[in-house]
Amino acid sequence: xxxxxxxETSKTPKLSFDQRTGKFLMSGRSIPENSIExxxxxxxxxxxxxxxxxxxxxxxxxLEYFNTSSSKCLVEIFRRLERITSNxxxxxxxxxxxxxxxxxxxxxxxxxxxxPIIMNVIEN
Amino acid sequence: xxxxxQHQLLNQLDIQSYYQKMQSSNILMSYKGAAxxxxxxxxxxxxxxxxxxxxxxxxxxxxxxxxxxxxxxxIYHHFAEVEVDNLHEDDSIAFLLSKIDDTYVIITGNxxxxxxxxxxxxxxxxxxxxxxxxxxEKYRETLNTGSVSPKGGAGLGIIDIARRSGSKLExxxxxxxxxxxxxxxxxxxxxx
Numbered sequence: 663x664x665x666x667x668x669x670e671t672s673k674t675p676k677l678s679f680d681q682r683t684g685k686f687l688m689s690g691r692s693i694p695e696n697s698i699e700x701x702x703x704x705x706x707x708x709x710x711x712x713x714x715x716x717x718x719x720x721x722x723x724x725l726e727y728f729n730t731s732s733s734k735c736l737v738e739i740f741r742r743l744e745r746i747t748s749n750x751x752x753x754x755x756x757x758x759x760x761x762x763x764x765x766x767x768x769x770x771x772x773x774x775x776x777x778p779i780i781m782n783v784i785e786n
Numbered sequence: 787x788x789x790x791x792q793h794q795l796l797n798q799l800d801i802q803s804y805y806q807k808m809q810s811s812n813i814l815m816s817y818k819g820a821a822x823x824x825x826x827x828x829x830x831x832x833x834x835x836x837x838x839x840x841x842x843x844x845x846x847x848x849x850x851x852x853x854x855x856x857x858x859x860x861i862y863h864h865f866a867e868v869e870v871d872n873l874h875e876d877d878s879i880a881f882l883l884s885k886i887d888d889t890y891v892i893i894t895g896n897x898x899x900x901x902x903x904x905x906x907x908x909x910x911x912x913x914x915x916x917x918x919x920x921x922x923e924k925y926r927e928t929l930n931t932g933s934v935s936p937k938g939g940a941g942l943g944i945i946d947i948a949r950r951s952g953s954k955l956e957x958x959x960x961x962x963x964x965x966x967x968x969x970x971x972x973x974x975x976x977x978x
Binding site: 672673693695726727728729730731733734737758760761762763764766770773774 | 823827830831843844845848849851852855856859862863922925926929930942943946950
């Protein structure tokens with residue numbers, strides 16, 4: 663199984679998902695008009711990954727901002743990771759010190775997702 | 787052939803007074819035209835650089851921009867394909883970004899089919915009736931359970947706009963024809 667990698671653009675984030683090490687990264691902006699279309703290949707990759715996951719999956723999310731359809735896609739991604747039952751999945755949610763909106767977004771996911779989400783402050 | 791009425795209008799077009807008007811109402815940016823994907827992307831890029839120039843607070847900058855993205859994409863997904871009688875595609879949307887004292891004001895205008903008005907009204911009235919805590923709950927509930935439409939809408943847009951802006955959404959409908967109304971939405975965001 664190959665790793666999943668996409669460079670960031672002005673509207674879409676960098677996606678770097680390493681199958682062997684279980685190190686996942688999403689960073690930048692996520693404001694595509696059609697988020698489902700953008701994230702579909704990643705959904706499919708994750709469907710395969712969760713069948714043969716790495717012992718540890720560490721997912722770092724460092725988003726500057728995102729639209730609501732992307733937040734729906736994030737839920738879709740997390741739902742897939744919830745299927746990994748080994749307790750080896752951790753999500754690191756990064757936000758800038760004074761960015762209460764991004765902090766709040768992390769709290770939103772924390773509330774509805776059944777995976778540990780660790781809040782990480784990036785100090786300015 | 788220019789009619790006398792058009793001739794009169796042309797004489798009234800005065801860039802000096804137009805500029806004055808924009809200055810005095812603190813308009814940072816305005817647009818009237820088509821609602822194609824490329825154009826909307828350009829509008830957002832310009833708005834972003836305006837905000838980068840003007841706003842020192844990173845959280846406010848991001849908040850205004852995120853709300854703007856949501857509003858513009860909402861129009862693009864739901865209303866860009868409206869075929870309005872006698873109108874050219876260049877008449878599709880109008881948009882204003884202004885800053886009055888410590889408040890950013892985003893105003894958009896677009897055509898809405900008369901048959902869609904009731905649903906749109908009730909969605910806005912519903913979020914306007916909620917306080918911050920209720921909006922948060924509603925957002926989380928919709929994020930958790932709502933399904934995504936083929937166009938990518940998740941039913942979250944208006945809730946998100948209301949929640950982030952922290953102010954009531956203002957709107958008007960002005961009847962344009964037997965089928966369409968011109969809908970305007972005003973969103974205010976405190977810069978403090």
